[in-house]
Amino acid sequence: MTTPQDTTPGVPPTRERPEDIRAVPVRHPGRWVAIACIAVLAAMFLHAMITNPVLHWDVVGQVFTYPTVIQGMEKTLLLTLCAMVLGIVGGILLAVMRLSRNPVLSGVSWLYIWVFRGTPVLVQLFFWNFMGAIFPRIGLGIPFGPTWVSWDYNSLVPLFMVCVLGLGLNEAAYFAEIVRAGILSVDEGQAEAAASLGLTHAQTLRRIVLPQAMRVIIPPAGNETISMLKTTSLVSAIAFEELTRAGQDIGARTLYIIPSLIAVSFWYLLFTSVLSIGQFYIERHYGRGTNRALPSTPWQKVKANVLTLSLRNPGGTTGGSL
Structure with missing residues (x-):
């Protein structure tokens, strides 16, 4: 708005400073409705889980720390480790x-x-378990000739080894495709440059190709490890006393079948969570040097959120309406 003095000829008009723009945050009522629905469903689920007398949470706690369950958990972890080592080595080959x-x-x-x-x-697990019916004895000697020494199959390949062979050799087939995809993701010019420097094919693969391929290999390899931890439950079908079989035996003996399975599930959830955290940090390690920024760790996300809240509400005061 101009004043009468502003209309004087030869004098530029003066203008008042415009008012500050007040930004109004966008409302999202649909989000609050979704949050309310999820909260109601979660509360109903928790109430049903806590008050249901069939679950017997006191029994779940007892089964969770039962000696046979602890032993089964240890066997499950050892079986997962051995099967994955066999699968990784065989898959790379x-x-x-x-x-x-x-x-x-x-x-x-x-x-x-x-x-x-x-x-x-x-x-495949059943096949390795009953291989002794096809080859009762395994020996060393001249092909199509005399055998120098032989062993009984069931004595040479105990039940634990049967489980490792069944799971590890199957995993090798899947891991081979993961490694192949990772190797193919590396530009061919890397291998050509290594060859021009006099590196052999094995040296190029070990020192140049595989380190770069790890960014592609690690995510599915972590998923395969987590899947292997759960796949070990299949060996209960051939009477190997691992975690799932231990829970089944307790449930069959005490008739607390559902509480036993819940306790076993908590063990699986615990170790899959640990493996997921390890996978995150390994992926973050091999993600260095890429164009993308490294993902924030859970602790960094917590600190960032706390800092954001403190900046929005300095001194504990309430900020503007959302």
């Missing part, structure tokens, strides 16, 4: 064979992956 220019090596790797990925792991 199969991936290198699959990418080989030798048609025999490539064909053998493809056939192995086709067979072990195409049949259920439970069937």
